[in-house]
Amino acid sequence: MRQVQGPRRQNLQAAALDESFFRVRFDRLTPSEKKYLRAMAELGPGPHRSGDIAEQLGRKITSLGPTRNQLIARGMIWSPNHGDTAFTVPLFDEFMRRIMPHVDRL
Numbered sequence: 231m232r233q234v235q236g237p238r239r240q241n242l243q244a245a246a247l248d249e250s251f252f253r254v255r256f257d258r259l260t261p262s263e264k265k266y267l268r269a270m271a272e273l274g275p276g277p278h279r280s281g282d283i284a285e286q287l288g289r290k291i292t293s294l295g296p297t298r299n300q301l302i303a304r305g306m307i308w309s310p311n312h313g314d315t316a317f318t319v320p321l322f323d324e325f326m327r328r329i330m331p332h333v334d335r336l
Contacts, residue, residue: 252325255306264330266297267306270315271326272333277316286333 256264269286270278280298284291298315301307306322307315317323 247321247325252319252322252329255319255322256325256329258304259306260300262297263301263304263306264326265333266294266301267317267322268326268330268333270307270317271323271330275317275320275323277310277314280313280315283315 259267265287266283269283270276272286273282280291280294283298284294287294298307302309305318308318310316
């Protein structure tokens with residue numbers, strides 16, 4: 231049996247993670263939580279300033295506080311420093327860019 235190598239192997243591994251590990255978490259999110267995470271993903275793996283995320287969404291920081299708090303409570307993001315936000319799951323930013331190719335405004 232021939233082993234899959236290189237980029238194809240990475241694509242197969244990403245697909246396996248997408249369908250099992252990442253998708254389960256994604257499916258539990260509300261639409262506004264998904265949009266918040268997608269905006270974070272647009273900025274990269276993080277951490278990111280809350281103001282940068284708000285700017286991606288065309289919103290004020292204060293209007294996104296409840297969504298950010300919900301995502302922290304769900305264990306999807308955390309705050310390594312005051313005003314910073316980071317994904318708790320490595321590679322989740324890449325998954326969000328695959329599953330939601332475009333950033334929508336809230």
